[in-house]
Amino acid sequence: MELKTYFPFWDKLSISDKEIMESFAKIKKVKKGEIIHNGTENCSDLLLITDGQLRAYIMSEEGKEITLYRMFERDMCLFSAACIVNSIEFDIIVEAALDSEIISIPAEVYKNIMEKYAAVALYTNEVMAAKFSDVMWLMDQVVNKKLDSRLAAFLIEESDINNTKELKLTHEKIARHLGSVREVITRMLKYFQTEELVKLNRGGIEIINRDGLEKIGEPSIR
């Protein structure tokens, strides 16, 4: 388990602190769909993603979701261990978007190290700021963009991530990503189909005209 490849501050730790980190770090395998952290739980571990993909999202009282950001290989999942930083008072849910492999480190262990080394606190800072950045991007999208452009952008993103034009996604799942509802996504995808941008199948969407989607997804000023 190569912790040093995940932690840029690794070289600054003392031998004993390295040993502590290594002794507490555990490799876990999680199945697609598994909930890794549920906001209401007090505090879980700090996670390093070695393979797969995690999705962080929030859920309303009525069960409506919106994806905040996704985490891929080499990323650090900070808010599964929100207790590392106080003054956080919101519930983020983290699930495995694919079968994934992660390294988990008890929050307390990481916290102790962080309180000892400025470099570790600074790195934690950077990770948090990056997530903040993602959420701010989302805020701009939600407040200022129309749903058709968000949907088009999402389809393209999904296509790029999985390197395929045949997306295995239900309308329901897309709605959950975008903070919308199934009926609206169905309606909009139908429209995309009449425009020959996509072809719809049960449980899947085929991108036919990527350029057309990009035009909708990245409008200069509409």
Next chain:
Amino acid sequence: MELKTYFPFWDKLSISDKEIMESFAKIKKVKKGEIIHNGTENCSDLLLITDGQLRAYIMSEEGKEITLYRMFERDMCLFSAACIVNSIEFDIIVEAALDSEIISIPAEVYKNIMEKYAAVALYTNEVMAAKFSDVMWLMDQVVNKKLDSRLAAFLIEESDINNTKELKLTHEKIARHLGSVREVITRMLKYFQTEELVKLNRGGIEIINRDGLEKIGEPSIR
């Protein structure tokens, strides 16, 4: 200028670092409406609010705004000096919501200290996490709440902050806070008026039935 009352880590700094901070810290007075930091600028100073109120918001290409959070006495404005933390790639605008007095410290000075002391990095962490928390609350509001309840909650908040039932706010300003548009706010306030929750005057809103607004603003499950 009592920096130590603003920085919980003050006692941990060396004498010389304290002197550096104090020598670079400057008191500034800013007028209501003044833009203190515009996202596009590279990096300004770190700010401590000694009196008044600052507002952080984002603006779309078309000029539509939404307030992210507000900062009051004793608060620290981190993102006016976003360069302190790398990996931030979004533009926050900070303006004085009231005539205010602030202490400004050059970002570079603070950054140097932060890189030296874990306690300073941790505190910066806490401040950022608190802002993140605010933005996450807003995200939930924007995605999951109806505008009438957000408007009602905003009127109450505003009333509490200024300790008056006579709010000096135009429909336009309210819309900018909530990320909506003037026409919609006008429409909704008119409705509130027919329900005898508020009384509308040019440039002002008088809260008549606070309990009624609270009922709209804090619905259990709608």
Next chain:
DNA sequence: CACCATATGTAACAAAGTTACATAAAAATC
């Protein structure tokens, strides 16, 4: 093949944003 869970389709209506003006009150200017 029948049954069932999941996925999709659709229509009518409600909520919020957009466009495009009209009107009204205050402030500035003459």
Next chain:
DNA sequence: GATTTTTATGTAACTTTGTTACATATGGTG
């Protein structure tokens, strides 16, 4: 003080998105 200008508010028609309430379709399983 009357006139012009600026700022604030009012409103209607229309679009987009969300809600409610079903209907229909598809693929897997016994």
